[in-house]
Amino acid sequence: MEAEPRKKALRYFFAKVVEPLGFKFTPDADLVDFLLEQEVMLEGKHGIPFCPCQPVRHDRARDMQIVCPCIPFHREHFDAIKRCWCGLFVHKDVIDPDSLPQLPPKDVGRE
Amino acid sequence: MKRVTLYTLSTCPWCRKAKKFFADRNIPFTFIDYDLADEATQGKILQELDAAGATGFPFAKIGDEVISGYQPERYASALRS
Amino acid sequence: MSDKFIPAISTDAIAPGGMKTVELAGHEIVICNCDGTYYAIQRRCGHMNAPLEMGTLDGKIVTCAMHCAQFDVSTGQALSGPVPADMGNETLPPRLAAFMQHVGMQMKHVRTESIRTYETKVEAGWVHVAP
Numbered sequence: 551m552e553a554e555p556r557k558k559a560l561r562y563f564f565a566k567v568v569e570p571l572g573f574k575f576t577p578d579a580d581l582v583d584f585l586l587e588q589e590v591m592l593e594g595k596h597g598i599p600f601c602p603c604q605p606v607r608h609d610r611a612r613d614m615q616i617v618c619p620c621i622p623f624h625r626e627h628f629d630a631i632k633r634c635w636c637g638l639f640v641h642k643d644v645i646d647p648d649s650l651p652q653l654p655p656k657d658v659g660r661e
Numbered sequence: 662m663k664r665v666t667l668y669t670l671s672t673c674p675w676c677r678k679a680k681k682f683f684a685d686r687n688i689p690f691t692f693i694d695y696d697l698a699d700e701a702t703q704g705k706i707l708q709e710l711d712a713a714g715a716t717g718f719p720f721a722k723i724g725d726e727v728i729s730g731y732q733p734e735r736y737a738s739a740l741r742s
Numbered sequence: 743m744s745d746k747f748i749p750a751i752s753t754d755a756i757a758p759g760g761m762k763t764v765e766l767a768g769h770e771i772v773i774c775n776c777d778g779t780y781y782a783i784q785r786r787c788g789h790m791n792a793p794l795e796m797g798t799l800d801g802k803i804v805t806c807a808m809h810c811a812q813f814d815v816s817t818g819q820a821l822s823g824p825v826p827a828d829m830g831n832e833t834l835p836p837r838l839a840a841f842m843q844h845v846g847m848q849m850k851h852v853r854t855e856s857i858r859t860y861e862t863k864v865e866a867g868w869v870h871v872a873p
Contacts, residue, residue: 588672597826602672604717635717652730
C-alpha cells in the first residue's frame with residue numbers, strides 16, 4: 551500500500567482510540583511521521599501495524615499486545631511514564647515530550 | 662573498558678539514538694537488530710528481555726548491568742562505574 | 743441534452759455512516775453516506791471481490807467484511823490489504839488442513855487494488871450517480 555494515504559488513515563483511527571484513554575499524538579511531528587512510516591511497513595510485512603519498538607514474537611496472544619495503539623495492554627506502565635513505549639502517544643497534558651524518559655515497568659514500580 | 666552489547670530493532674528510533682550515543686563517544690559496541698535476526702537468536706534475545714523484565718527495545722548490556730529503554734544518563738553512569 | 747447522472751437513491755434511504763447497493767447501467771455501486779456527503783464506489787472489494795456494503799464505514803474509510811481490506815471511499819484508494827486470519831491452535835482435519843494450505847498458497851499472491859469511484863451529486867432529495 552502507498553505509505554502516505556495509509557499513514558493518514560492510521561492517524562484517523564488511532565486518534566479516536568487513544569483520546570478516551572487520556573492520550574494524544576506526541577507533539578513531535580517528525581517522530582509521529584517516522585513511527586507511522588515504520589508501522590505501515592510492518593503492516594505490509596505482517597498484515598498488522600505492530601509497535602516499531604517492541605518484539606514481534608510470533609505468538610499471537612502476546613503479539614496482540616503490541617498492536618498499535620497498545621496502550622490498553624500497558625495502561626499502568628504508560629500512565630506512569632506519561633507516554634507509550636515508542637513515544638507515538640503521550641498524555642494529553644504533555645507539551646515537552648523530550649522530557650519523558652523511556653523507562654521500563656520495573657523502574658516505575660509497575661511490573 | 663566495559664563490554665557494550667545492544668539488542669535493537671531496525672524500525673526503532675530510540676535504538677538509533679542508543680547506537681549513536683556510543684558511536685558519538687567512540688565507545689565500541691556490538692548490536693543485534695532483533696527483527697533481522699534468525700529465529701534462534703530471536704529466542705535467545707527474548708529470554709534475556711523477559712528475564713530482565715524488559716518489554717521493548719533498546720536493551721543495553723554494559724558490563725554486568727542491564728538497561729531497558731533509551732536512558733543516556735544510565736548508560737553514562739554504567740560506563741563510569 | 744444528455745445528463746450522465748442517473749438518480750440512484752433517495753437521500754433518506756441511507757443513514758449517516760451507512761451504505762447501500764444500487765445497480766445502475768449494469769454497474770453494482772455502493773452509495774456511502776459520510777455525514778451527509780455521498781460517495782459512490784464499486785461494490786466489489788479490490789482484494790477478493792467481496793461485497794463492500796457488508797463491511798463497515800468509519801468516516802471515509804470502508805473496511806471489507808471478508809478479510810478487512812480498507813479503502814478511502816472518496817478516492818477509491820486501497821489503504822490496507824487483508825489481515826491474516828487466526829486459525830487457532832487446534833489441529834484441523836487433514837482434508838481441511840490441505841484445503842486451507844492450498845487456498846493460503848494462492849491468496850498470498852492476491853494484490854489489493856484500489857477501487858473505482860463514481861461521481862455523485864445530490865438534487866431534489868436524491869443522490870445521482872454517473873455510472
